Every structure is written in C-alpha cells, then in structure tokens.
Amino acid sequence: MRRPALIIPSVAVIAVLVAAWWVLVRVTDNAIFPTPLQVVTGMWELVKDGSLWEHIGASLFRVGAGFLLAVLFAIPLGLWMGWVRGAYSTLNPLFQILRPISPIAWIPIAILWFGVGNASPIFLIFISSIFPMIVQTTAGVHTIERRYLRAAANFGVSRYTVFRRVVIPAVMPQIVVGMRIGLGVAWLVVVAAEMVALRSGLGYLIIDSRNAGNRYDLVIAGMIIIGLIGLSLDGAMRLMEKHRSVRWRYAS
Amino acid sequence: MPVKIVVDGVHKSFASDVGPLQVVDGVSFTVDDGESVAIVGPSGCGKSTLMNIVAGFEQADRGSVRIDGAEHGRPNAKGILISQHGSVFPWLTVQQNLMFGLNGQAHGRQTLADHYAAMVGLQGFEGSYPHELSGGMLKRAELARALVVKPEILYMDEPFSALDALMNLRMRNELLRVLAEERHTVLLITHDVEEAIHLADRVLVLSQRPARIQAMFDVRLPHPRKLSGPAVQELREAILRELGVDEA
Numbered sequence: 463m464r465r466p467a468l469i470i471p472s473v474a475v476i477a478v479l480v481a482a483w484w485v486l487v488r489v490t491d492n493a494i495f496p497t498p499l500q501v502v503t504g505m506w507e508l509v510k511d512g513s514l515w516e517h518i519g520a521s522l523f524r525v526g527a528g529f530l531l532a533v534l535f536a537i538p539l540g541l542w543m544g545w546v547r548g549a550y551s552t553l554n555p556l557f558q559i560l561r562p563i564s565p566i567a568w569i570p571i572a573i574l575w576f577g578v579g580n581a582s583p584i585f586l587i588f589i590s591s592i593f594p595m596i597v598q599t600t601a602g603v604h605t606i607e608r609r610y611l612r613a614a615a616n617f618g619v620s621r622y623t624v625f626r627r628v629v630i631p632a633v634m635p636q637i638v639v640g641m642r643i644g645l646g647v648a649w650l651v652v653v654a655a656e657m658v659a660l661r662s663g664l665g666y667l668i669i670d671s672r673n674a675g676n677r678y679d680l681v682i683a684g685m686i687i688i689g690l691i692g693l694s695l696d697g698a699m700r701l702m703e704k705h706r707s708v709r710w711r712y713a714s
Numbered sequence: 715m716p717v718k719i720v721v722d723g724v725h726k727s728f729a730s731d732v733g734p735l736q737v738v739d740g741v742s743f744t745v746d747d748g749e750s751v752a753i754v755g756p757s758g759c760g761k762s763t764l765m766n767i768v769a770g771f772e773q774a775d776r777g778s779v780r781i782d783g784a785e786h787g788r789p790n791a792k793g794i795l796i797s798q799h800g801s802v803f804p805w806l807t808v809q810q811n812l813m814f815g816l817n818g819q820a821h822g823r824q825t826l827a828d829h830y831a832a833m834v835g836l837q838g839f840e841g842s843y844p845h846e847l848s849g850g851m852l853k854r855a856e857l858a859r860a861l862v863v864k865p866e867i868l869y870m871d872e873p874f875s876a877l878d879a880l881m882n883l884r885m886r887n888e889l890l891r892v893l894a895e896e897r898h899t900v901l902l903i904t905h906d907v908e909e910a911i912h913l914a915d916r917v918l919v920l921s922q923r924p925a926r927i928q929a930m931f932d933v934r935l936p937h938p939r940k941l942s943g944p945a946v947q948e949l950r951e952a953i954l955r956e957l958g959v960d961e962a
Binding site: 609610612613614615616617618619627628631632634706707708709710711 | 769771788789790791794795797799800801803804805806814815843844845863
C-alpha cells in the first residue's frame with residue numbers, strides 16, 4: 463500500500479493540469495477544443511449507450527490474443543536462443559533487423575495479408591510485443607551467474623533438471639520484465655492499429671469521433687481511457703514481480 | 715589410511731595480453747581418506763585455480779588429478795565445492811535447495827533435506843528463500859546442501875571469508891561439529907592461517923604465483939583446538955614466516 467503522502471503530489475499535478483486546461487479553453491473561447499466537463503459528459507454518453515464497453519472489450523480482446531500468442535512464441539524461442547549458442551548466432555541478427563521496424567510500418571502489410579478484421583491488429587500486436595520478450599528472455603539466460611550453473615553441474619543432475627530447476631527459474635524475473643514491456647508495447651500498438659479501417663476499439667473510437675463531426679470531447683475521453691487502462695495493465699504485471707519466487711532478482 | 719586424492723605435477727597457465735601467464739607450476743600432494751588438508755597462500759597465487767582443477771571444473775595443462783585411483787574428469791557429486799560467494803539457488807527455498815541434488819521419491823528426499831537443515835541449525839527456515847536469510851544462515855544452507863548428497867570430499871574455497879570474524883569462527887566450530895558426525899575428506903583453501911590451523915590436519919603453504927608447494931605443516935593437535943594456546947600460536951607464526959610475514 464502506498465502512503466497518502468506519496469499519492470497527494472501526483473494527484474495535485476494532474477489537478478493543476480486539468481485546471482489549466484479548463485482556464486485556457488475558457489480564456490481563448492475555443493469552439494472546437496472541449497473543456498474537462500465536456501469530456502466527462504462525452505464519456506458519460508458513451509457509458510450510457512454501452513458503446514464504451516464494446517470499444518474497451520474489442521481492444522482488450524485484440525491485445526490479449528496478440529500478446530498471448532507472442533508469449534507462446536517468445537519464451538520458448540528466447541530460452542532456446544539463450545541456451546543454444548548456434549540458435550542465437552543464427553536468429554539474433556534477423557531479430558535485430560526486425561525489432562526496430564515500427565509496428566505502424568507493418569500496417570499496410572497486415573491489411574494485405576489479413577484484411578481489415580480482427581486478425582490485422584492481432585498480428586500487429588504479436589509482431590510488436592514478441593521482440594522485447596525474446597530479447598529479455600535471451601538476455602536472462604545469458605546473465606545466469608556461472609556459479610549457479612557450476613553448482614548444478616557439481617551435483618551431477620540431468621540436463622533436464624538443470625533446465626527446469628535452474629535455467630527457467632533463474633530467467634523467470636527477466637521473463638516477467640519482458641512480459642511487462644511486451645504488454646505495454648501491445649497496448650500502445652492496438653490503438654494505432656485500430657485507427658485503420660475497423661469498426662470497433664478505442665483507436666477506432668478516437669478516429670471516428672474526429673471524422674464524424676469533430677467530437678473532440680470523445681477524442682480526449684478515448685485518450686484518457688486508454689491511459690487509465692494502460693496504467694492498470696502495467697499495475698497487474700507489476701503484481702507478478704511481487705511473487706516470492708522472482709523477488710530475489712529485483713532490488714528489495 | 716588409503717589415499718583419497720592424488721594431485722600429481724599439475725601445471726596450468728592462462729593466455730593474457732603479455733603472453734601465457736603461468737598460474738600453477740607443478741603442484742603435487744596427496745590427501746588421505748578422511749583427512750582435512752588446508753592450502754594457504756598469498757592472494758592471487760593461484761589457489762582457486764588449483765582448487766578448480768582438483769574439483770574438476772578446469773583441466774590441467776599437464777599433470778593429473780586422481781580420486782580413489784581413477785583419473786578425475788568432470789565435476790560430480792562425489793566431491794562438492796563450497797566457494798566464497800556461495801551458490802545457494804536464490805529462486806528455490808532452503809528445502810528445495812537441499813533436495814536439488816537428491817534422487818528418489820519426494821518424501822524420502824524431503825525427510826533427508828529436513829534432517830540436514832536441522833543439523834546445521836536451520837530448522838524452521840526450510841520454507842524460506844535465500845534472500846530472506848542472513849549471511850551466516852546462507853552459509854549453513856550451502857553446507858547442508860553439500861552434506862545432504864553425502865559427498866566423500868568437501869572442496870572448500872575460502873568458504874567463510876565473506877562472513878564477519880565472529881560468524882566466521884562460529885561457522886568453523888559448526889563445521890567441525892558436523893565433520894565429527896560424518897567423516898569427510900576435506901580440501902580447504904584459505905588465506906586465513908588461523909582458520910587453516912583450526913580446521914585442518916595438515917597445512918600446505920603455496921608460494922607466490924606461479925603456485926608451488928613451499929612448505930608443509932602437520933597440525934598434531936586434538937579437537938577442540940584452543941586458538942589462543944601456545945601450540946597454535948607457534949604454528950601460526952611459523953606458517954606466517956613461510957608466507958613472508960614477520961610479526962615483530
């Protein structure tokens with residue numbers, strides 16, 4: 463539990479920003495840019511007609527599917543690349559080339575391959591979150607301290623036991639960090655992916671609100687909701703770092 | 715007593731920027747079954763390299779190591795190494811660490827693990843993770859994990875040097891108590907002359923790098939040894955003189 467003394471300043475900063483926003487909109491008498499109150503009313507509109515839950519559900523589904531798919535590939539692949547030198551030297555250059563390509567750049571290809579249904583954003587999330595997780599997992603295997611591997615060798619246990627009782631648990635904290643990064647990137651990308659040619663999702667909500675009559679109150683409402691959900695996703699991933707079997711790795 | 719370990723003319727050098735660096739230069743000695751031998755030497759003299767070769771983690775360039783008459787190959791559970799930095803797995807509980815090297819059915823392994831945890835004074839901490847333990851308790855866990863697989867040899871490379879003086883002394887007494895219960899052959903490497911005299915039947919003194927055996931001392935003193943007594947002090951001074959340290 464965080465102490466109130468730590469929360470108050472951060473809440474104060476947000477309150478000041480919102481107040482400044484309100485004052486600025488009023489002073490400049492801007493016709494398009496909404497006040498905070500208009501944003502809240504807009505959000506309430508979306509809550510009442512139920513479309514907000516649909517958009518959130520659609521976005522979460524795409525992130526969940528793409529991210530889990532990426533986890534399923536990235537962790538075995540990362541462990542293999544970390545453990546087998548040949549796998550690393552063969553695949554790492556390819557991944558290092560693919561990794562810096564922004565997921566946004568994949569959008570045209572995603573549409574070409576998967577059309578404009580759910581498969582496109584799921585693919586984009588997959589491609590964006592798989593690389594950080596591979597890199598973290600591989601680095602995790604590479605940074606296992608030699609003394610532990612030596613101790614394992616000393617007890618003469620099988621390779622399978624070394625892998626199950628030493629390598630995997632030793633890498634687990636890094637895998638958790640990789641998953642946190644991966645999920646963060648995934649959430650970042652779903653919005654971008656949905657801005658292109660879809661009928662649902664928070665990204666769609668933002669673009670559609672602008673196109674259909676400059677509803678900037680809904681644009682900002684969508685942005686705030688994206689931020690809040692991103693925060694909770696990260697918080698959920700942080701809970702994994704609290705588990706006793708991985709806590710040894712993080713500064714206590 | 716039969717000879718347990720034979721180290722015969724071991725040489726080892728490493729590549730360095732200025733050409734090959736001779737680290738171990740023809741070291742030969744034997745350790746009898748059930749004997750405790752300590753090797754002392756100045757820091758950086760190649761003690762740890764020698765230990766790694768004897769324990770099977772590194773190969774000698776020339777010479778050989780034989781355990782029970784057989785050429786020593788890879789490390790195995792017949793001889794367990796305990797080193798300064800420790801290697802208790804931080805992701806396993808004390809009990810899981812102790813069970814790591816054991817085979818057989820879970821119940822028997824757990825009983826054995828708990829027995830050895832109790833032997834080193836860790837009862838009640840079986841479910842704790844290493845980061846929840848103090849430095850001294852971590853050493854006990856390391857010792858128990860080594861003992862539980864019933865090794866014939868304990869290789870100890872500066873085992874207690876990371877502990878404070880008081881805990882160091884306490885762990886030595888603990889070790890002697892455990893060794894009195896289960897007879898192991900012990901090869902101890904240390905820079906602490908008092909620790910060597912306290913624990914060993916024989917003390918070998920290594921030279922500066924490249925390491926050679928420079929002198930050998932028998933410690934013919936019964937346990938428990940009175941460290942402040944004249945016999946220990948005399949031996950200590952003799953060994954320190956051999957190491958080039960003169961106490962005025």
